[in-house]
Amino acid sequence: MKVLVVHDYGPLGRVLLEQLKKTSLVISPLLISEPGSADMTALADWIPEETDLIVNALWLSDPAKAEANPEAARQTVFSIPMALAEHAREHDIALMQLSSSYVFDGRKQSAYLASNPGHPFSQLGNWQWECEQALRTLLPRHLILRTGWSLGRYIQLIQACQGRGGTVLPLSSRYRGQPVASRDLARVMIAVLQQLDCGAELWGTYQYTGAEEISQYELGQALTEMMGADDGVKVLDEAPGWAALEPENATLGCTKIRNTFGIKQLPWRTLMEDELELMRVSRRVEQTAQGE
Numbered sequence: 001m002k003v004l005v006v007h008d009y010g011p012l013g014r015v016l017l018e019q020l021k022k023t024s025l026v027i028s029p030l031l032i033s034e035p036g037s038a039d040m041t042a043l044a045d046w047i048p049e050e051t052d053l054i055v056n057a058l059w060l061s062d063p064a065k066a067e068a069n070p071e072a073a074r075q076t077v078f079s080i081p082m083a084l085a086e087h088a089r090e091h092d093i094a095l096m097q098l099s100s101s102y103v104f105d106g107r108k109q110s111a112y113l114a115s116n117p118g119h120p121f122s123q124l125g126n127w128q129w130e131c132e133q134a135l136r137t138l139l140p141r142h143l144i145l146r147t148g149w150s151l152g153r154y155i156q157l158i159q160a161c162q163g164r165g166g167t168v169l170p171l172s173s174r175y176r177g178q179p180v181a182s183r184d185l186a187r188v189m190i191a192v193l194q195q196l197d198c199g200a201e202l203w204g205t206y207q208y209t210g211a212e213e214i215s216q217y218e219l220g221q222a223l224t225e226m227m228g229a230d231d232g233v234k235v236l237d238e239a240p241g242w243a244a245l246e247p248e249n250a251t252l253g254c255t256k257i258r259n260t261f262g263i264k265q266l267p268w269r270t271l272m273e274d275e276l277e278l279m280r281v282s283r284r285v286e287q288t289a290q291g292e
Helices: 011-020 040-046 063-068 070-090 123-138 151-163 182-197 216-226 241-245 255-261 268-291
Strands: 002-007 026-031 053-056 094-100 142-147 168-171 204-208 234-237
Touching: 002 011, 011 026, 011 182, 011 268, 040 070, 053 070, 053 182, 063 070, 063 123, 063 241, 070 094, 070 123, 094 123, 094 182, 123 142, 142 182, 151 168, 151 216, 151 268, 168 216, 182 204, 182 255, 182 268, 204 255, 216 234, 216 268
Parallel strands: 002 026, 002 053, 053 094, 094 142, 142 204, 168 234
Antiparallel strands: none
């Protein structure tokens, strides 16, 4: 199977491509360094002929960034996937698209199921839900993979606090979810691709997160300790300004992906240090590329 991987400089795209090299799949990478300003009119020239499946690994996971630049968020989360889907429909290509728990409003008391309809209230969630609905109408051979919190996003929050010389990082225990590491998400995506390569016609919507539900406050504590930042950064059980964009319950049920593809959840805690290192490497790669 010939697979096109659309990615940016983030850790997910890099680790996904590294792991795909170890498979029998024929991989073509497509780097979109600035997804928010990409030229969609050139899309047809970017996609190799005889592509069987497109993996869109552009993973926007921070609702605050989406609110700060809604046009760029719309481009990344909706316009690019729609352009890929239109091309895929015209050329009989399948598409794997990422979404997230931000399509939900967080009012449900238990974990959200893949079959639950979205009810978003942020720019990120709105465009992800619009994308999901459009894909279901436009392209029968689609696979939507909703994810939990990006572990890397919370590492960045701590690093930003350190960079400002701050001592207090507010994160509330009211907001609960499940983080997922880039390497683990790449593992899941590859496992799905390999089964599709074997002829499985298992299209639809699936969900994956790392094992263990946790609050944002507890997650901040775990990460500051792992990063050795707990001496300089104190995590305070208090809602930050961007908490208004967060569903209070962001937990996702992952039974469907386990029963369909045999994919089990891995504990995100075991991948905290790996995520930190992946982010460091990705940042160096991006800085080097921008300097060229």
